[in-house]
Amino acid sequence: MHCIIDLSVVPMGVGVSVSRYVAACQRVFSDAGLTTRMHAHGTNVEGEWDDVFAAVKRCHEIVHEMGAPRISANMRIGTRTDRDQTIERKVASVERLLAEDR
Numbered sequence: 001m002h003c004i005i006d007l008s009v010v011p012m013g014v015g016v017s018v019s020r021y022v023a024a025c026q027r028v029f030s031d032a033g034l035t036t037r038m039h040a041h042g043t044n045v046e047g048e049w050d051d052v053f054a055a056v057k058r059c060h061e062i063v064h065e066m067g068a069p070r071i072s073a074n075m076r077i078g079t080r081t082d083r084d085q086t087i088e089r090k091v092a093s094v095e096r097l098l099a100e101d102r
Helices: 019-031 049-065 087-100
Strands: 002-012 035-039 042-048 070-078
Touching: 002 019, 002 049, 019 035, 019 042, 019 049, 035 087, 042 049, 049 070
Parallel strands: none
Antiparallel strands: 002 042, 002 070, 035 042
């Protein structure tokens, strides 16, 4: 089953800056061949359910291996059965509507 998730992983007990942990997770998603779109407070990840969730698990493992004793993560999951949905199509749909306002 194809899914799109919105994931925010927050390592705790590692100080204020978390960019190196974010970069590590981005590498995990890239290595898994998943489509991503990073934003200011997380990342959209798109792919087959098992691949996406295996990468989320690996992301947690890597962040712990990097020294984070605790991780707080928030995730929203979306699936559709009525048509193919991608991150790009979802964004393009809203951008088309906004362009009509101009």
